[in-house]
Amino acid sequence: xxxxxxxxxxxxxxxxxxxxxxxxxxxxxxxxxxxxxxxxxxxxxxxxxxxxxxxxxxxxxxxxxxxxxxxxxxxxxxxxxxxxxxxxxxxxxxxxxxxxxxxxxxxxxxxxxxxxxxxxxxxxxxxxxxxxxxxxxxxxxxxxxxxxxxxxxxxxxxxxxxxxxxxxxxxxxxxxxxxxxxxxxxxxxxxxxxxxxxxxxxxxxxxxxxxxxxxxxxxxxxxxxxxxxxxxxxxxxxxxxxxxxxxxxxxxxxxxxxxxxxxxxxxxxxxxxxxxxxxxxxxxxxxxxxxxxxxxxxxxxxxxxxxxxxxxxxxxxxxxxxxxxxxxxxxxxxxxxxxxxxxxxxxxxxxxxxxxxxxxxxxxxxxxxxxxxxxxxxxxxxxxxxxxxxxxxxxxxxxxxxxxxxxxxxxxxxxxxxxxxxxxxxxxxxxxxxxxxxxxxxxxxxxxxxxxxxxxxxxxxxxxxxxxxxxxxxxxxxxxx
Ligand code: SF4
Numbered sequence: 094x095x096x097x098x099x100x101x102x103x104x105x106x107x108x109x110x111x112x113x114x115x116x117x118x119x120x121x122x123x124x125x126x127x128x129x130x131x132x133x134x135x136x137x138x139x140x141x142x143x144x145x146x147x148x149x150x151x152x153x154x155x156x157x158x159x160x161x162x163x164x165x166x167x168x169x170x171x172x173x174x175x176x177x178x179x180x181x182x183x184x185x186x187x188x189x190x191x192x193x194x195x196x197x198x199x200x201x202x203x204x205x206x207x208x209x210x211x212x213x214x215x216x217x218x219x220x221x222x223x224x225x226x227x228x229x230x231x232x233x234x235x236x237x238x239x240x241x242x243x244x245x246x247x248x249x250x251x252x253x254x255x256x257x258x259x260x261x262x263x264x265x266x267x268x269x270x271x272x273x274x275x276x277x278x279x280x281x282x283x284x285x286x287x288x289x290x291x292x293x294x295x296x297x298x299x300x301x302x303x304x305x306x307x308x309x310x311x312x313x314x315x316x317x318x319x320x321x322x323x324x325x326x327x328x329x330x331x332x333x334x335x336x337x338x339x340x341x342x343x344x345x346x347x348x349x350x351x352x353x354x355x356x357x358x359x360x361x362x363x364x365x366x367x368x369x370x371x372x373x374x375x376x377x378x379x380x381x382x383x384x385x386x387x388x389x390x391x392x393x394x395x396x397x398x399x400x401x402x403x404x405x406x407x408x409x410x411x412x413x414x415x416x417x418x419x420x421x422x423x424x425x426x427x428x429x430x431x432x433x434x435x436x437x438x439x440x441x442x443x444x445x446x447x448x449x450x451x452x453x454x455x456x457x458x459x460x461x462x463x464x465x466x467x468x469x470x471x472x473x474x475x476x477x478x479x480x481x482x483x484x485x486x487x488x489x490x491x492x493x494x495x496x497x498x499x500x501x502x503x504x505x506x507x508x509x510x511x512x513x514x515x516x517x518x519x520x521x522x523x524x525x526x527x528x529x530x531x532x533x534x535x536x537x538x539x540x541x542x543x544x545x546x547x548x549x550x551x552x553x554x555x556x557x558x559x560x561x562x563x564x565x566x567x568x569x570x571x572x573x574x
Pocket of ligand 1: 342343489543545
């Protein structure tokens with residue numbers, strides 16, 4: 094299994110895409126859409142396609158460009174398709190958990206691809222096993238597919254109306270049947286999903302950048318609790334569960350989604366630049382150069398430099414082609430550590446007081462190594478400026494971060510964090526500043542920010558909380574976090 098070394102960022106779980114366009118090469122379009130969504134998951138990729146009679150699923154471990162070749166795409170004929178890129182959270186990183194999942198249903202078939210994480214998978218799986226369902230994976234997506242497959246209604250919408258209220262947690266999913274593609278989103282809207290139009294046909298994608306690449310235009314976001322059916326007649330939207338307080342993962346704005354994607358009417362590049370501006374206002378410091386931690390710190394560093402009046406420049410050069418490798422480094426390369434990913438530009442760094450802008454710090458291992466690299470390259474001071482508040486609560490909705498005690502910020506003051514990272518100073522953006530920078534109206538009530546606040550929008554069962562929280566005995570013999 095691949096080693097997740099040299100990686101200190103939160104990770105999104107997945108990206109999804111679906112299209113109904115019988116006169117187009119839908120497998121090829123799905124391939125390109127997945128290519129644009131590759132940042133959302135690099136462990137496996139897959140496409141399910143149908144001509145209305147046969148269902149063909151092709152999926153494998155690896156990047157989209159590794160899983161699909163010209164010959165593969167030519168062997169996937171059909172008029173409607175769904176696709177998926179995966180980063181594992183529920184279910185380990187192995188072939189049997191790659192998506193889409195196919196199931197027989199009512200003498201036909203369905204295939205399903207899902208972004209997010211259910212918090213009641215165990216309970217749902219147990220009831221399905223009691224009904225005789227067999228599972229080939231440990232993925233929550235297969236559980237949703239099985240619930241839909243065993244549903245007695247012949248009408249897939251009827252089945253969705255019944256099944257969706259039983260799902261707890263985060264889900265933005267695309268489903269393929271023999272004649273329709275259906276997108277659906279949890280009642281909090283934790284993970285994104287958008288509807289696009291390509292000529293007079295429609296498609297669904299996790300982000301608008303998945304539409305741009307195939308020449309589709311953004312029609313609208315699928316709202317929390319909605320299903321969107323795309324078929325021969327166009328698209329139809331139905332609210333199938335009462336929407337709750339909206340809770341889009343704020344990390345989509347901070348880091349996950351591509352800067353060229355548009356969410357809630359905001360281009361994420363501009364939102365991240367505003368985060369840098371807010372940060373410069375909140376935590377100014379005298380320095381010579383504002384540098385981004387590549388790649389995600391770029392837009393925020395530009396905003397910081399603009400607001401502070403301090404020049405912006407590159408100081409760390411990222412190896413663009415590192416991607417994810419299945420080859421484990423040998424000991425000599427492992428010792429060089431961070432150099433495999435970043436190389437310092439000594440001429441830009443020597444003798445300078447630097448402000449290094451990044452989006453978040455999880456465990457701090459990569460950040461600590463980067464600070465060391467900057468000092469070794471001659472920096473006089475390194476002030477870390479982070480465009481999110483300190484991460485101190487784990488995510489249960491599909492973001493791979495850490496258990497609570499592994500967060501560098503857990504139980505520490507900012508000064509202690511700074512000392513631990515070896516930086517001259519550290520400052521985090523406030524939650525108010527972050528929400529303001531999103532540019533979204535009434536932002537206080539439209540985002541999940543539970544990994545900063547511990548206020549989870551959708552209740553997390555106790556056994557899951559146990560698995561990720563640090564529990565300690567208090568004086569009453571009870572438990573507290
Ligand atoms: S807990 Fe954090 S990472 Fe998870 S969905 Fe909420 S904001 Fe996103």
